Amino acid sequence: MSSPDIRWAGPRALLIELDSLEHVLALHAQLLEHPPAGQVDVLAAARTVLAVFDSRANAQAARAAVALLDSGPSTDGASSADPVRIEVVYDGEDLAEVGRITGLGADGVVAAHTGQLWTAAFGGFAPGFAYLVGENESLNVPRRSSPRTSVPAGSVALAGNFSAVYPRSSPGGWQLIGRTAARMWDLDRDQPALVRPGRTVQYVAVRELVELAEPAKDVQSPDEPEEHAGPALEVVIPGPQSLIQDLGRAGYRDLGVSAAGAADTASARQANRLAGNPPGDAVIENVFGGLTVRARGELTAALSGAPAPAEIESKHGTRPVPMYAPFALHDGEFLRLDRPTAGLRTYLAVRGGINVPAALGSRSTDLMSGIGPEPLADGTVLPVGEVDRGRIVGDPEPSTLPADLAAGTDQPVVLRITTGPRDDWFTPESREALTAQTWSVTPESNRIGVRLGTTGTGAALERSRTEELPSEGVVAGSLQVPPSGLPVLFLADHPVTGGYPVIGAVIPEDLPAAAQLPPGTPLRFVAVDPETLQPLTSAPSL
Secondary structure, X not given: OOOOEEEEOOOOEEEEEXXXXXXXXXXXXXXXXXXXXXXXXXXXXXXXXXXXXXOHHHHHHHHHHHOOOOOOOOOOOXXXXXXXXXXXXXXXXXXXXXXXXXXXXXXXXXXXXXOXXXXXXXEEOEEEEEEEEOOOOOOOEOOOOOOEEEEOOOEEEEEEOEEEEOOOOEEEOOEEEEEOOOOOEOOOOOOOEOOOOOOEEEEEEOOOOOOOOOOOOOOOOOOOOOOOOOOEEEEEEOOOEEEEEOOOOOOOHHHOOOOOOOOOHHHHHHHHHHHOOOOOOOEEEEEOOOOEEEEEOOEEEEEEEOOOOEEEEEOOEEEEOOOOOEEEEOOOOEEEEOOOOOOOEEEEEEOOOEOOOOEOOEOOOEOOOOEOOOOOOOOOEEEEOOOOOOOOOOOOOOOOOOHHHHHOOOOOEEEEEEEOOOHHHEOHHHHHHHHHOOEEEOOOOOOOEEEEEEXXXXXXXXXXXXXXXXXXXXXXXXXXXXXXXXXXXXXXXXXXXXOOOEEEEEOHHHHHHHOOOOOOOEEEEEEEOOOOOOEOOOOOOO
């Protein structure tokens, strides 16, 4: 086997390209069994392994070590378990187009899909999403030229030489050929994923689906007041979007679970620091203000992130609330947040932390996967944890927002990026344009990603290579470029894999600023060296 091609995927991650899927799975197994220092996640894909580390120094050390590893094909045999049967109604929106591309016609596509066994090579994209490889390449088709913003849960799809089932509604660019009622992901099962790597699948054509009842959930009825023995926050008005977030859940990429967590980790940490909490305690992440909460018990709180006019209402009147400083919130008082004067996301921490149940080790809401607490709604009661009396509240601090954004100037916000891992898929003119032109944040942005548009004389990015890129792991900060040529900057709830080339990655230190960019914000990128974070004077070698 030739030496692996090791590329930077941001300053803390390595994208390792290998000769075949067999070599990928072998290296993936080695990294799981003998992880290099600081490895926090590893994900196999079609031709690559993504290894993520906790620091630049550990990523640099691992880069040298991985180059010396023997990643020969695995000798493990195929799974001996019976195939998982997935019943499908073949009425997908792209069935006719797939029939045209393959030359099989719609009926031929169904026959080819059901007439072979499919094997789960790896997971990714979303929890329960398994990339299935068939016994032949009769259904090898490209992704759609423009991905859908929402693909229905249960959609059966094709892309490249893979088949898969979308476990939940999510964006996607695969060709849809049918739908199933099979529940691909269920946290109430001992094994949440219906299809894990190594299992085989037999698709079965049916005329109609037997819908499975959703598992019963222990959810408090809005009409039944919930009693808490200790202090709590009651959500009166959630605003446009309010979520519970902490620092996220690492180590689950192989199950298709992204880290999630606060979009602006710097502000979440600051709010906890001011309130006297450990940095990983759960906070409320609010978008565009409009949040009203009522205290149950005597609380100490703090606000950080996007500066928003705030006030506390009590039976004695109202009083203003400071940003970036701790304040008292007495029993029965209401805290109200207005629309931010700059930025996008405001964070509310309460001393003791928001003490909701954890899922996969985190209290974060992951909008991509649906894991974690539901978005906050009227009447939601949030228990507050016990206070560690060894910790004290913090002194007032300055904002963590970029100066240009906080000041509300017309100057572009500048984000540092590392180039690659797939910048060689673009023309020299587009590689230069990425950092030479000004971009604009579009209204379609969310916690999954910041969607960018052009401004002035700016142009969409053009590829120098037109073939399909096999799906591979991506990190937060990745600038993935779909066929439209308009980059998407992935944030906390991004899919763990993608099939469009990544031209660069915003460094982790600048991701909090990226998460605070409202629609219309002008944006510029500056390329830096992944090992030193110093500005580049010339393109780095891969």
